[in-house]
Amino acid sequence: KNTVVNDDGSTTTTTTITRGETVTTITEVTHGDITTTTTEVKTKDQPTQTTQETAERHTVVEDDGSETTTTVVTSEETTTTVTEVTKGGTTSVTKEVKEGDKPVEKTEKTRKTSTVIDEEGTTTRTTV
Numbered sequence: 001k002n003t004v005v006n007d008d009g010s011t012t013t014t015t016t017i018t019r020g021e022t023v024t025t026i027t028e029v030t031h032g033d034i035t036t037t038t039t040e041v042k043t044k045d046q047p048t049q050t051t052q053e054t055a056e057r058h059t060v061v062e063d064d065g066s067e068t069t070t071t072v073v074t075s076e077e078t079t080t081t082v083t084e085v086t087k088g089g090t091t092s093v094t095k096e097v098k099e100g101d102k103p104v105e106k107t108e109k110t111r112k113t114s115t116v117i118d119e120e121g122t123t124t125r126t127t128v
Contacts (some may be wrong), residue, residue, distance in 0.1 A: 004099045022048075033057050051075065078104070 003013045010031035017024040038044040041049040053075040066087035073080045
């Protein structure tokens with residue numbers, strides 16, 4: 001794994017994974033809120049698969065103190081939107097997947113996190 005800070009302030013992280021004769025190279029270029037990930041798989045030095053996706057992430061602090069983070073990941077065929085709303089120890093996560101304009105999947109989850117520090121200073125975090 002190698003990370004480089006480019007002249008324009010973006011970062012490029014390259015990860016190379018070798019398994020037998022198959023080499024997978026993952027290149028992530030992050031500039032501000034946008035990350036472009038290119039994955040190239042080669043077997044015996046011949047390209048067998050190349051994929052690219054772009055992720056754009058925005059976080060907004062709302063007037064009520066809650067925090068909303070929206071991440072949109074676009075690949076060749078699908079768009080995945082994940083919206084996380086956190087207020088206090090509760091986070092609601094909505095994930096929507098579309099192929100073109102057609103909805104494919106929608107899930108909603110809520111998790112509550114509480115943190116307790118005992119008299120000895122041990123921290124226990126519980127997520128439900």
